[in-house]
Amino acid sequence: MPASVAVVGGGMSGLAAAGELHRRGLDVVVIDRGQRLGGRLGARTLRGTGLPYDGRIVDLGASYLTADDPGFVELVGRWTADGLAREWTDTFHVAGPAGITGTTSGPLRYAAPGGLRSLADDLALQLPSVVNPRAVESVERSGDGVLVDGDRFDAAVLAMPDAQVLDVLGDDDPLVARLDDVVWEPVLVLVAAFASRRWPDDLEGLFVNGDPVLSFVADDGRRRGDGAPVLVAHSTPAFAADRLDDPSAAAPELIDRLGAVLGVPAPAWHEVKRWSLAKPDGHRTEAYALDGPIAVCGDAWGARPRVQTAWLSGRAAADSVADLLGA
Numbered sequence: 001m002p003a004s005v006a007v008v009g010g011g012m013s014g015l016a017a018a019g020e021l022h023r024r025g026l027d028v029v030v031i032d033r034g035q036r037l038g039g040r041l042g043a044r045t046l047r048g049t050g051l052p053y054d055g056r057i058v059d060l061g062a063s064y065l066t067a068d069d070p071g072f073v074e075l076v077g078r079w080t081a082d083g084l085a086r087e088w089t090d091t092f093h094v095a096g097p098a099g100i101t102g103t104t105s106g107p108l109r110y111a112a113p114g115g116l117r118s119l120a121d122d123l124a125l126q127l128p129s130v131v132n133p134r135a136v137e138s139v140e141r142s143g144d145g146v147l148v149d150g151d152r153f154d155a156a157v158l159a160m161p162d163a164q165v166l167d168v169l170g171d172d173d174p175l176v177a178r179l180d181d182v183v184w185e186p187v188l189v190l191v192a193a194f195a196s197r198r199w200p201d202d203l204e205g206l207f208v209n210g211d212p213v214l215s216f217v218a219d220d221g222r223r224r225g226d227g228a229p230v231l232v233a234h235s236t237p238a239f240a241a242d243r244l245d246d247p248s249a250a251a252p253e254l255i256d257r258l259g260a261v262l263g264v265p266a267p268a269w270h271e272v273k274r275w276s277l278a279k280p281d282g283h284r285t286e287a288y289a290l291d292g293p294i295a296v297c298g299d300a301w302g303a304r305p306r307v308q309t310a311w312l313s314g315r316a317a318a319d320s321v322a323d324l325l326g327a
């Protein structure tokens with residue numbers, strides 16, 4: 001019988017880890033507490049907007065993918081060929097607090113017509129066993145294996161932000177000492193739906209520099225390819241940090257700054273989403289941590305907190321666990 005591995009967390013890192021463990025012949029199960037997989041590839045379906053966009057998906061977490069690792073480039077290429085991902089743009093507008101100042105070009109950004117979460121669903125389709133929604137409460141060492149909420153596995157991969165790992169690992173676990181050094185920044189995300197497009201025709205996305213409230217704005221219709229006049233605006237971490245208890249109350253300030261920076265009127269419909277653990281500070285150099293039969297991975301394990309980083313971290317952790325189990 002193959003050795004068994006529980007992957008706790010069905011975001012990009014956990015799904016990447018599970019795919020690699022499955023490929024190495026191990027008996028793998030992914031457990032995630034969300035109603036939907038994908039973690040910070042978050043999305044929501046518009047409802048009750050009073051506009052003709054109800055039922056439309058909006059990306060609320062990661063804005064886009066970039067890919068320069070050969071393995072991830074290959075995966076994004078497959079998604080693109082299958083119509084799950086699409087080349088979005090390499091050029092964004094740039095603004096200061098008083099408005100747009102120009103454009104800047106960078107790497108090609110990829111988006112997903114069905115929302116980035118659909119890419120997580122695609123990875124999950126290749127897996128034998130995914131359990132959600134189920135929140136894991138404890139992961140403990142037991143003999144040469146682990147107990148996940150009392151169920152025995154030969155190994156476990158914890159694929160989530162540090163604070164969520166700490167919630168399930170006992171305080172005395174040796175891995176805890178490896179998790180205490182990363183600062184996680186929060187972000188508030190405003191979804192703003194309009195009756196019609198009221199911003200520059202060539203605008204795909206907007207980096208906002210030097211503004212106390214806004215950091216980035218995406219045209220979700222352009223990104224996803226249906227042209228719907230929906231903007232998604234990300235706050236600065238400092239603005240979010242003081243407003244995590246009541247994100248909806250931040251809407252007027254976010255809308256006001258969106259108007260000032262982009263010259264748009266108030267949206268016909270809006271909503272604010274909170275990400276308390278949006279972005280790790282990205283200073284770790286290791287791709288994952290492993291101690292005995294427990295590995296920890298995710299986007300904090302690498303230089304930049306990106307979807308690609310999470311994918312690479314999950315794969316690297318899985319390879320080590322598979323080696324450990326002799327697979």
Ligand SMILES: Cc1cc2nc3c(=O)[nH]c(=O)nc-3n(C[C@H](O)[C@H](O)[C@H](O)COP(=O)(O)OP(=O)(O)OC[C@H]3O[C@@H](n4cnc5c(N)ncnc54)[C@H](O)[C@@H]3O)c2cc1C
Pocket residue numbers: 008009010011012013014031032033034037038039040041060061062063064065066134135136137159160161164167168187189234275277278279297298299300305306307308310
């Ligand atoms: C607002 C925002 C904008 C971003 N923009 C970009 C961008 O433009 N480009 C880019 O590349 N990246 C971006 N990112 C970062 C990107 O989303 C992440 O790097 C990546 O999705 C992290 O994946 P992960 O698997 O490490 O963690 P997560 O996606 O956080 O996955 C962790 C999973 O663990 C699950 N979980 C937690 N605790 C438990 C438990 N006890 N039991 C069971 N399951 C549990 C959660 O439900 C979740 O699904 C952005 C992130 C945010 C929040």
